[in-house]
Amino acid sequence: MSTFSFAVWAFGAGALIPLMGIINAGLARNVGGPIPATVVLFATGFLAAIVLALVTSSRVPALSTLARLPPAQYAGGLIVGFYVVSITFLAPRFGIGNAILFAVTAQLLTAALIDHFALAGAALRPLTSVRAIGLVVVVAGVVLTQLGDRWLSPAR
Secondary structure (H helix, E strand, C coil): CCHHHHHHHHHHHHHHHHHHHHHHHHHHHHHCCHHHHHHHHHHHHHHHHHHHHHHCCCCCCCHHHHHHCCHHHHHHHHHHHHHHHHHHHHHHHHCHHHHHHHHHHHHHHHHHHHHHHCHHHCCCCCCCHHHHHHHHHHHHHHHHHHHHHHHHCCCC
């Protein structure tokens, strides 16, 4: 696949995150809260992953392989679980735009640190002054998309 294809794929995945948040908020209202909604979400995701593995002839890891994994290798599941519960809870209370604003800002800053220090096997991409300025511009843009209208419109 080309870099362009990867960019389109990442863009599409990112575009679905706010949609997932607001859909999960509705699910939470119907099943009794953000934790039951997360259970439904992960059960659905698990079934989809099984179907995808079957369709693509991917090998599902053996239980013995899973037992040998270092505990840190399971952190991604804990992180995504925390994220889903958090966004499901926050979306109807804080607004999906605000929840995503802070999530995206944190993702950008954390990604820059991971790249700068090549953490967890990431490629080394030092945080140069040009990259830092780019981050500031992007974060400022994200903030403006959510707060700019409040600053420019009359008090409500």
